[in-house]
Amino acid sequence: MSPPLRHRRARCRPSRGMALGCLLLLASGAGEGALWAEERSAATMEAGGMFIPDTDPQELWRETRASVAAEWPLARVVEPDFADRSSGQGVIESAWVEPPAEPLVPGVIPTSPGLSPPRRQRLIVRFSPGATGAWIEAMLQTQSIAEAHAPAGPGRVELIGGWRTEQPLSGSRDVTTMLVARLAPAAEPIYSLPRLSSDGIDGIADREPPWAHSAYPRLARTGYKVVEDYRNFYSCDSLVCLTAAFGAGALMANTGFDTTMQTAWMDGVEPTDVGTFFLNCKDIGEGRYALPVFGAAAITGIILEGNPTGDIIGEWGSRSLRMFVVGAPPLYVLQLATGASRPVDGYGSQWHMFNDNNGVSGHAFIGAIPFLAAAEMVENPWAKGGLYVCSTFVGFSRMTDNAHYPSQVFLGWYLAFASSVAVSRTEMHFDSMVVRVVPLPIADLGGLAVEGRW
Numbered sequence: 001m002s003p004p005l006r007h008r009r010a011r012c013r014p015s016r017g018m019a020l021g022c023l024l025l026l027a028s029g030a031g032e033g034a035l036w037a038e039e040r041s042a043a044t045m046e047a048g049g050m051f052i053p054d055t056d057p058q059e060l061w062r063e064t065r066a067s068v069a070a071e072w073p074l075a076r077v078v079e080p081d082f083a084d085r086s087s088g089q090g091v092i093e094s095a096w097v098e099p100p101a102e103p104l105v106p107g108v109i110p111t112s113p114g115l116s117p118p119r120r121q122r123l124i125v126r127f128s129p130g131a132t133g134a135w136i137e138a139m140l141q142t143q144s145i146a147e148a149h150a151p152a153g154p155g156r157v158e159l160i161g162g163w164r165t166e167q168p169l170s171g172s173r174d175v176t177t178m179l180v181a182r183l184a185p186a187a188e189p190i191y192s193l194p195r196l197s198s199d200g201i202d203g204i205a206d207r208e209p210p211w212a213h214s215a216y217p218r219l220a221r222t223g224y225k226v227v228e229d230y231r232n233f234y235s236c237d238s239l240v241c242l243t244a245a246f247g248a249g250a251l252m253a254n255t256g257f258d259t260t261m262q263t264a265w266m267d268g269v270e271p272t273d274v275g276t277f278f279l280n281c282k283d284i285g286e287g288r289y290a291l292p293v294f295g296a297a298a299i300t301g302i303i304l305e306g307n308p309t310g311d312i313i314g315e316w317g318s319r320s321l322r323m324f325v326v327g328a329p330p331l332y333v334l335q336l337a338t339g340a341s342r343p344v345d346g347y348g349s350q351w352h353m354f355n356d357n358n359g360v361s362g363h364a365f366i367g368a369i370p371f372l373a374a375a376e377m378v379e380n381p382w383a384k385g386g387l388y389v390c391s392t393f394v395g396f397s398r399m400t401d402n403a404h405y406p407s408q409v410f411l412g413w414y415l416a417f418a419s420s421v422a423v424s425r426t427e428m429h430f431d432s433m434v435v436r437v438v439p440l441p442i443a444d445l446g447g448l449a450v451e452g453r454w
Contacts, residue, residue, distance in 0.1 A: 049126070049137035050180045057129040058082055060183070061090060064127055064136065067182050068092050072123050080129050090127035096120045096143070119144050125179065138179040141172050219302050222318070225426050229326045232422035245414045246334070250351065252407035253340060253359070258349035261406045262399065270400050278397040285367030285394035294320040294370070312377070319373040319423050327365060327419035334411070335360045342403055349405040361404040364412030367394020372420040376427075391416070 054060045061080060068074070072094035081088025098120050121142050128135040214220035232238065252258050269275045283289055294317050301314005338359025341347040351359060371391035375384045395409035404412075437450050 049128075049135045050176050051130070051133055051135050052180060052184050053133040054184075055132070057134045060134050061127055061129070063183055064125060064179075065092055067179065068094065068123060068125055073097065075122075080127055082129050088129060090129070092123075092125040092127070094123040096122045123175070136176060136180060136183075138174070138176045139172055140175045216302055216305060221430060225318075225430060226322060226325060228426040228429060229322050229419075229422050232425040233326050233419065235422075238418060238422065242414075242418055245418075246411065249338075249407045249411045249414075252410070253338070253349045253351055253405065258405035258407050259343075262343050262349075262402075265399050265406075266402060269396075270402075275400045278393060278400045280397075281367070281393040282363065282397040282401065284370070285363030285365075285397070287362070287366050290366050290370065291321075291324065293317075294324065315427075316370075316373055316377060319376065319420070319427070320369050322423050322426075323369045323373060323416065323419040324366065326422055327369075327415045331360055331362060331365055331412070331415050334415075335362070338411075340405070340408060343405055344402050349407065358404065359408060359411070360415065361395060361398050361408045361412030363398050364395035364404070364409045365416045367397075368392070368413050368416035369419070372416055373423070376420055376424045 052060060057080075065074075065077065074092065075095040076091065076093040078089075078091040080090030119142050121140060123138060123140055125136065125138045269278075297313050297317025298321055299317070301310055301317055304310020305314065335357045336354055336359075339352040339355035339357075340349060340359035341356045342358050343349075345356075347356075368391040371387045375387035375391070378384050378387070392413060395404075395413050398404040398409055399406060437448055
């Protein structure tokens with residue numbers, strides 16, 4: 001038996017891997033593991049393994065070696081290079097032994113019971129050190145005796161078989177779980193998920209997009225993105241939200257809410273410095289100024305593609321232009337369909353179909369686009385919130401100018417918001433975000449492996 005091993009307590013921290021996020025949901029309800037991509041070295045085994053958290057990987061290596069040596073005669077030991085974790089994998093390889101007949105004992109590395117024909121086995125353990133622990137994989141290899149019969153004559157001995165070095169393996173069994181249970185019985189299992197096939201769970205292989213080999217990929221895929229933008233904008237859930245927004249706008253416009261709020265705004269905000277600030281924001285929503293800026297930014301991204309700054313500017317310009325392309329047609333149609341007039345006209349805020357064309361604010365729509373496009377590109381919640389607030393300034397300028405009622409400003413802003421959501425979904429789609437789910441058996445348990453690639 002191996003010497004007593006100290007217990008380790010598993011430590012979990014969020015994954016920072018850029019290529020793979022994994023989640024293991026055991027059917028027994030007793031486990032959840034995350035694959036830490038940055039911890040696993042390039043030399044780690046392709047077949048799988050388990051990660052044991054530990055502050056001293058060198059001590060963990062010594063205990064692993066002692067645990068294996070207690071039950072197996074060691075034939076070869078390669079010390080891991082703890083300084084160079086990218087290629088410093090350690091190996092413990094036992095000698096070939098013929099397994100005795102014995103029952104399987106939970107938690108003990110098995111040496112198979114009586115086998116026929118005769119077989120021999122060896123244990124190979126691979127150890128890949130990381131910054132906060134190590135990946136361990138243990139494989140139990142089995143080899144059958146090589147049958148080579150020779151005729152027996154008088155005074156001769158019949159040769160029935162022999163061990164051959166080049167004889168192929170007749171079986172290989174992953175016993176990592178049992179070895180880890182000996183080393184760290186208190187640790188939460190952190191599994192390496194098996195490599196998923198390229199066909200995925202639906203059997204459809206990954207295909208290169210049609211613009212994959214273009215010299216200017218962003219320009220080549222523009223048409224595909226616009227089509228996807230429209231598909232997202234007119235999806236069922238988007239139309240449901242759009243209908244709800246216009247229902248709220250209808251209530252505001254046809255119940256006296258608009259006129260009451262507009263009067264209060266003109267009396268309380270318009271004469272102040274805040275009103276002056278809003279009035280100065282009006283030009284941001286002028287299409288003759290905004291559209292050339294969006295176009296110039298998009299072209300800059302194409303010319304400087306591959307440059308970090310150029311890519312950011314280009315993405316912002318592309319998003320802004322596509323938001324306008326997606327939202328402008330419904331904006332024009334709904335302006336006519338609502339048929340509402342401006343406050344300065346003196347006809348009230350009620351909707352009269354095709355009577356006028358001011359039911360939705362075009363300035364509020366265009367003025368919100370650059371800020372909403374930028375908000376979808378940042379992750380900081382304070383920056384995102386600030387950009388959302390800024391997206392309302394042009395709309396407020398139209399109320400301060402007595403050119404639009406609150407409902408008309410709200411509907412113009414919401415069309416820009418719905419367009420930004422559609423464009424963001426397209427960006428997610430074309431950024432190759434792929435999620436796959438496959439069944440994953442582990443020992444006597446079952447679970448699911450979830451792979452996310454981006």
